[in-house]
Amino acid sequence: MIVKILASGSTGNSTYISTATFKCLIDAGISKKQIELRLNKIGESVLNLDYIFLTHEHKDHIAGLMVLLKYSKALIYLTRGTLNGLINYLNGFEAYYQDNKERFIIIEKTGNNYAKITVNNVVITPLMAFHDANEPVGYLFNDNNKKIVYLTDTGYVHQDVVKLIKNCDCYIFETNHDPEILMNSDRPYILKRRILSDYGHLSNADSIYTLANIVGDKTKYIFCAHISQECNLREIVKMTYERIFLKLGVDNKNINLVMTLPTDIEEVKL
Numbered sequence: 001m002i003v004k005i006l007a008s009g010s011t012g013n014s015t016y017i018s019t020a021t022f023k024c025l026i027d028a029g030i031s032k033k034q035i036e037l038r039l040n041k042i043g044e045s046v047l048n049l050d051y052i053f054l055t056h057e058h059k060d061h062i063a064g065l066m067v068l069l070k071y072s073k074a075l076i077y078l079t080r081g082t083l084n085g086l087i088n089y090l091n092g093f094e095a096y097y098q099d100n101k102e103r104f105i106i107i108e109k110t111g112n113n114y115a116k117i118t119v120n121n122v123v124i125t126p127l128m129a130f131h132d133a134n135e136p137v138g139y140l141f142n143d144n145n146k147k148i149v150y151l152t153d154t155g156y157v158h159q160d161v162v163k164l165i166k167n168c169d170c171y172i173f174e175t176n177h178d179p180e181i182l183m184n185s186d187r188p189y190i191l192k193r194r195i196l197s198d199y200g201h202l203s204n205a206d207s208i209y210t211l212a213n214i215v216g217d218k219t220k221y222i223f224c225a226h227i228s229q230e231c232n233l234r235e236i237v238k239m240t241y242e243r244i245f246l247k248l249g250v251d252n253k254n255i256n257l258v259m260t261l262p263t264d265i266e267e268v269k270l
């Protein structure tokens with residue numbers, strides 16, 4: 001499996017994952033032009049995408065979707081809540097959806113969890129996320145027991161999700177903010193409360209405590225994703241990571257910690 005972060009942060013999010021049998025994007029939160037340029041740098045194209053997996057309908061995750069749909073034949077996986085959010089908030093989407101319903105595949109819920117999806121021999125497990133969107137999700141990709149977790153835009157990680165994502169090869173995990181920097185920022189108080197809530201974003205410590213309890217001997221990469229440019233510093237993320245892993249006695253000598261910024265193009269092969 002190959003993982004490439006095309007963009008990560010409040011200005012836009014998009015991640016490329018490929019296996020021997022399929023190529024997909026998680027989210028399209030930057031322009032189609034930028035997605036194409038960043039894929040071209042790694043020898044890929046939007047024309048070759050098989051699937052797009054959407055996490056939710058916020059602009060920084062779907063900004064390039066409408067234009068991308070015109071150039072790509074990819075099938076779109078999304079929750080019913082995300083579909084409704086796109087219909088309500090994304091200009092021009094409802095008309096496009098009515099004419100192209102066959103491109104959109106609804107992720108169905110089974111009890112508290114979501115039904116697994118199998119495409120081109122890859123098993124994808126949608127993961128519950130808790131964010132102020134209609135029905136947000138993360139994803140676990142499993143290709144021949146190589147596992148990648150994508151989980152951002154969530155205020156906390158549910159215990160049922162924790163059980164599903166233990167000892168994976170790669171984690172793309174939100175480390176959004178440092179609470180002290182956030183509270184001392186110029187952001188409106190109501191926005192600060194939203195970010196800190198259970199339906200906001202994971203702080204550095206909350207994220208890394210979770211990671212420390214789920215990594216295992218298979219884990220080789222942690223991508224610290226959706227890092228706030230205004231309310232976080234990569235140096236603080238790294239210090240928090242080292243402090244918490246040391247405190248809990250978790251061996252991280254074989255784990256590569258990768259910071260992501262909106263302009264980064266990070267790539268790993270599993």
